[in-house]
Amino acid sequence: MFGWLTKKRRKKILEAPFPFEWENIIQKRMAHYRMLNEDEQKRLCERIAVFMAEKNWEGCGGLELTDEIRVTISAMACLLILNLPRQGYENVESILVYPSERVLPEPKIGFFETALAPLETPGPISGQAFEQGPVILVWDAVAESIRYAGSGYNVVYHEFAHKLDMQDGVADGTPRLRDRAEYRDWVKTCSREYQKLLKDVERGKRTFLDDYGAKDEVEFFAVSTEHFFDQPLRMRRAAPELYRVLKNYYRQDPAAREGQYAAAREEQTRETGSAFAKAPDAKKGESE
Numbered sequence: 001m002f003g004w005l006t007k008k009r010r011k012k013i014l015e016a017p018f019p020f021e022w023e024n025i026i027q028k029r030m031a032h033y034r035m036l037n038e039d040e041q042k043r044l045c046e047r048i049a050v051f052m053a054e055k056n057w058e059g060c061g062g063l064e065l066t067d068e069i070r071v072t073i074s075a076m077a078c079l080l081i082l083n084l085p086r087q088g089y090e091n092v093e094s095i096l097v098y099p100s101e102r103v104l105p106e107p108k109i110g111f112f113e114t115a116l117a118p119l120e121t122p123g124p125i126s127g128q129a130f131e132q133g134p135v136i137l138v139w140d141a142v143a144e145s146i147r148y149a150g151s152g153y154n155v156v157y158h159e160f161a162h163k164l165d166m167q168d169g170v171a172d173g174t175p176r177l178r179d180r181a182e183y184r185d186w187v188k189t190c191s192r193e194y195q196k197l198l199k200d201v202e203r204g205k206r207t208f209l210d211d212y213g214a215k216d217e218v219e220f221f222a223v224s225t226e227h228f229f230d231q232p233l234r235m236r237r238a239a240p241e242l243y244r245v246l247k248n249y250y251r252q253d254p255a256a257r258e259g260q261y262a263a264a265r266e267e268q269t270r271e272t273g274s275a276f277a278k279a280p281d282a283k284k285g286e287s288e
């Protein structure tokens, strides 16, 4: 699948030790990281190192790219593909980061020559994934995702889920699955859950999934992915069947992780009278 040159380059990247400062950034900025076991953390860092090196990064609208920005985005993007074999977002060449919504360029013909229409509707956006083009992210929105970790909102998970969806050549809310049985299960379960969300939104009922997921099947998958990684325990309780198909697809069980982590914290509290040495407070997030 990869040429010898790519393999050689990757080997070199992986031989270099993962910078301590980068891991520090991930600890602080991605709440999910501390729930991973040692092996998962190690594999995630390997993916991050390759992803950071191989993608083309651009700071736009006056934003100066820092390690903090690149590492944070890479960590979140790579969490999705942690257990997906031979998966490195081959359809993502570039990641463009803007400081805020206010400085996003007006869409105009000729902008991103190879890009088809972006998925998100016009209006304030926090990110965009182009079918044959870059991922655009607004750093303000990434910072919000960090600040409100656990709320089910994460723009990086969202846009990169779109990219996974697009890998089979069409953005339709169904990523590339393993076999026909998985497709059948996926279509049956997601159709039912999507219809349920539509009905609930129409009736003005409070829903667990963000109602932006009711826009269409494409957004449904991206929004579900946000909840899956950002509030897995709640999702498993509120939408167990949807949780199950996502678990099969991503080959990860974040709810089990979150449960174990919470139990370990409780145990620690009982033993020492205090929780873990205070983990970096994600809620404080960014100041800019």
Ligand SMILES: [Zn+2]
Binding pocket: 119, 120, 158, 162, 218, 219, 222
């Ligand atoms: Zn979207």
